[in-house]
Amino acid sequence: MKLFTTTALALLVASSALAEGWQDDYQVLKFGILSGENEQDRIMRNDPLRAYLAETLGVEVEIFTAGNYDGVIQALAADQIEIARLGSSSYAAAYTATNGGVVPTLTSEKMDGSTGYYSIVVTRCDSGIENLEDAAGKVHAFADPDSTSGYAVPYFNMVNLEGFKPEEHFGTVTFSGSHEAGVTGVVNGTFDTAATYQNNDADGVFQRMEDKGMIDAGLVCKIWESPEITSGPWTFRGNLPEALIEDVTAAIEAFPTADPEGYKLYSSWTAEDPNPDTGFMRVNAERYEWIVEMREWIKQERRSGS
Known part of the structure; x- marks a missing residue:
């Protein structure tokens, strides 16, 4: 009886702690x-994570989408969402919008231990454009x-590495609205070139679009x-309880081993990818x-118009 009473008391204390x-x-x-x-496709890829987090954390979990990056950033800044999976530049935008009131905790890690990817510029293979110099006067x-990868890094590098300002080099500079829209515009001839990203030559935006049948292989x-x-990082509002941030971070961190098939869908895993995402760091x-700092430089560059 004493053992039962002690055990029951321990369970009661644990339940009370959870309730609080x-x-x-x-x-x-x-x-x-x-x-x-x-x-x-965004919702389809992220739904396994949503379901896993709901079951693991014991709360309802919802996916929030917006028509552009700023919609997610402003939702985070306005306390409309708790968490966001951001790119590096959109994290920087959220950091600025909240005066540093965001907390990055995890980023994706690849099989070889790397945690990076690349901005690229693409064109139609039959366009005759083989490099950025050839794209002078074209629609970018x-x-x-x-x-x-779709703006901050290519813009910064075009000025500081390639030696030209996009507004002066290209005939027209515009925004497509998303990576897929940029690639689609290149395929359709709306744009001559477009900035997007890839992890390696086997895995990137246009390669995934080929795999999904959105564009024909060999066009881009x-x-x-x-x-x-x-x-970029998984990012939390800084005004959330520390325990919430840690519990959700730990749950996301465990996702690849807790639900391997769900993680494969989430990370767009393919057997052809020589260096797939394997987890988080x-x-x-x-x-x-x-x-x-790079975003601030770009902002000043655009304000000066120089």
Whole structure:
């Protein structure tokens, strides 16, 4: 009887602690995902994670999408969502919009231990454009003003590495609205070139579009690649309870081993990818300081018009 009483007391204490946890105040968690691909595919890829988090954390979990990157950033800044999977530049935008009131915790890690990817510029293979010099006077599309690989990194490198300002080099500079829209515009002839991203030559936006049957294989070719970019972070509002941030971070961290098939869908795994995502690595704000500074440089560059 004494053992039963002790055990029952321990269970009661544990139950009371759980009842007093962050779940009482946050019975619904919303995480935002950026508009790198069409909404149907975004939701399909992220739904296994949503279901896993709901079961693991014991709360309702919802996916939040928006028509552009800024919609997710502003939702985070306005306390409309708790978490967002951001690119490096969109994290920097959220950091600025909240005066540093966001917390990055995890980024994707690949099989070889790397945590980066690349901005690329693509064109139709039959366009006759083989490099950025050939694209002078043509129509170029960046993806979104808050995209790392689709705008910030290629713009910065075009000025500082390639030696030209996009507004002066290309005949027309525009935004496609998303990575897939940029590639589609190149295929359809709306744009001569477009900025997007890839992890390697077997896995990137246009390669995934080929795999999904959205475009025919062999139509799109890469003509430029950036230095490696730090992958963006899972980002939390800084005004959330520390226990919530840690519990959700730990749950996402465990997702690849807890639900391997769900993780494969989430990470767009393919057997052909020589270096697929295999999990997550912990990060902090210091890792993205250079991105914040790069965005500020671009902002000043655009304001000066020089």
